[in-house]
Amino acid sequence: MDSTGDTGEDGYFGESVAAGYDDSSGSEEFRPDVVDATARVLAELAGGGRALELGIGTGRIALPLAARGVTVHGIDMSRAMVARLRAKPGGDAIGVTIGDFARTRVEGAFSLVYLVFNTIMNLTTQEAQVACFRNAAAHLEPGGCFVIEVVVPELRKLPAGQSAVPFRVEPTRWAFDLYDVATQGMSSNYVEVVDGRGEYRSIPFRYVWPAELDLMAQLAGLRLRERWGGWGRAPFTSESGRHVSVWEKPAG
Incomplete structure (x- = not known):
């Protein structure tokens, strides 16, 4: 049996993963209704401002969000994934900075920074996850939101x-x-x-609990505004398998 996995400059999301990443057969996250619900909520939170996606990948969310009139910029380490984004209609109009999204800075301020589909867990140390919150906060304008979608550890x-x-x-x-x-x-x-x-x-991943994320947000100067059990804004309960959390940067 061969062992595969890209651990070069593209991390674990090199060409072998990027080539089949958009195959929607194995994941509900690629269903049109799920993508639409995600983009709709993010567009509302952006409120007419700019959005920054950490781990933009192949543009699963960035492209439909941009189609709703939101200016989107992305950060991603994987050139192979970004090449897939660039090949899609409208993909070349989205700015992307290649780098580690926990620490890479881009110019300007944003009303929304977001991480979806468990991407926070791609940061495999607590230190890196804390750095990600601080990086998100540094990009946000006052009153802006940082959004994470992630599973509850099973x-x-x-x-x-x-x-x-x-x-x-x-x-x-x-x-x-x-x-x-x-x-x-x-x-x-x-x-x-x-x-x-x-x-x-x-x-590899590092799983993280909602309360731990709230503490990371506090360290970055953010405060919890809302937490749902999914993009449909269902209440988050002890039975929820995932959560969508919204932290806000204080306006003053």
């Missing part, structure tokens, strides 16, 4: 005495999340068999 799904949670089981494809509760480290692991040949890919 530790309740862990079988007794085990550390793995499967999320795809197919005849030739398997995928599972592996947790380390001592460090809040986790990884998503993918196994696929094609023409009798197996390939394995693993991407």
